[in-house]
Amino acid sequence: MIGDIFFSLSVRSVRLHFLRSLLAALGIVIGVVAISSMGILGTNMTLSITASLSENANELSVNPVSGTGGGGGMFGSQQSESDDDQCIDRDQVRDIRRIAIQDTVIPIYSESGETITIGDEETRCTIYGLKPEDVVAGIKISEGSYLKGSSGAIVGSELQERYSLHIGSRIKIGDPDEGTPHIVRVVGFAEEKGMSMALNPDNAIIVDAKLFVDWYGGEYEYDQVLIIVSDINTVTETGDAIEEQLNRKEETVSVRDSSGMLENVTSSLSTMTSFVTAIGAISLLVAATSIFNVMMMSVTERIKEIGILRSIGTKKREILKMILYEASILGLVGSIIGGIMSFVGGYLICMIMLSDTTYFWMPASLVNIANGVVVGIAICIFSGMYPAWRAANLDPIEALRSN
């Protein structure tokens, strides 16, 4: 194979200037690691959010429309409208039940940012009021039991972990400066739910609706209605039907499903990922400059050799090929080492920053490494193009005469 001789000349040239070549390749290693691991991080974040949202893909949330036009909520801010006077009333709930006849409809009272006191520590969380049978339908319990007794409460996993709560713990709800707080007793803990459309128990306390109305008033003035759709294929249909029915006269509710939220989240994530990847790409640009530099040096040093090669019958494009091989070798070595390091680095980043490596092994995540490697090699070849062109177009006599 004729390719062999040019390739082997390139390999030998790289070996002759091992340190210089190694340093240039190191730049590529860093660049590839930068873009690949940023890509992996972005993909893993997206995948994990997508997965937690699609676990709840069968949920619809019906929210009253606030005066300022709601519906722009992001990152689980499902309580954003609960502070206004807007609410979903009994008739509307009845309409919803009529439409979602096959599905579970859970009207929710909620109060966000309530002060609670655990032991002598104060914090804030969301208080949900649900009918006991709705709690059974809408919340999964990891420990303890569903609502029982007059002051029983179910507590979310985040609060549980943060304050090392156990069954029987007491929590005071309400600001002590504004009258006597209500005291509840933990009867159960809710499973971690992650991101969801409505009724996110992770950082919340769930009490009986009756208790909630006793404390806060507003009977039948629900803050939100959660619909757990039995057939996932009818989610959009059901949502549309509800919106149509309830907004017939005027805009009173908005219905959201997880896909809208998913879109929001993934689009802002991808903006963020592109941004950090662009920063990573700068390091690749620096690497490209150093490859260019090394290739120019190599061509200048080998000018006489190139003259000899040309004079004994080597064609321009064969010289071009030889120099491009050299750049590709640097790119290949740098990118492959970079790829291996991205693999390790990406895994570590997922472990440290996301504490979750489940999605690391997915093709969508690993493809970032392949992309990084390909971009690394391509950049090296690109950087080698001008030096190669210069070498190929040297005047053989000039090249032979140079020292």
Place this chain on the structure above:
Amino acid sequence: MEKNPVIRLERVKKVYPLASGDVVALDSVSLSIMPGEFIAIMGPSGSGKSTLLNQIGCLDTPTSGDLWISGINIRHLSDNELTDLRRDKIGYIFQNFHLIPLLTAYENVEYPFLLQNHQHDKSGHISTLLSSVGIDIYLAEHRPSELSGGQQQRVAIARALVNNPPILLCDEPTGNLDSKTGLQIMEMLQSLNEQGRTIIMVTHDSAIAGYADRIIVIRDGRIVS
């Protein structure tokens, strides 16, 4: 003998345009060289000997005038065709040997063969050639930097011969060698000439020029005899 010249120059002129004024390195040189001739080109330094050889070797193209190699007017050839002509029809032997430092002696000789045949030599042709110029298989594995000047020139001769070109161009082939080694190289060139190759050799040394059938003297870019 054939009547057609293997090399013919017709009013070949080579001008190097410089900022300080044009340098006329060759001034309307006309010359015919018949197959099998052994020609020595002599003349003072800077008279245009190397320039003339480079035109004949198609390393350079004349500013004006015509040059035929084996009956082909090189004016009409593309860069690729000129390169092929150099590879197939012309063997070069330089004063400074000009071996490729990254390749072993064997690989240096094999290189033009690979360019021409796109595959490695399986017939033992290259080994035979190397031993015919006095390079044994152990020396053949050495890099040029590990060879003496005489050994390097032998390798360079083997490389020039590997594609069996009809024309050998030698620019002061013994210029960097001691006189004994120089004479050995000349014996080698002479026997190659006896095998029918056309040899054109630039030299300063009239003893060396004595090996040639014909001596061309050049001065200020013109043939004077």
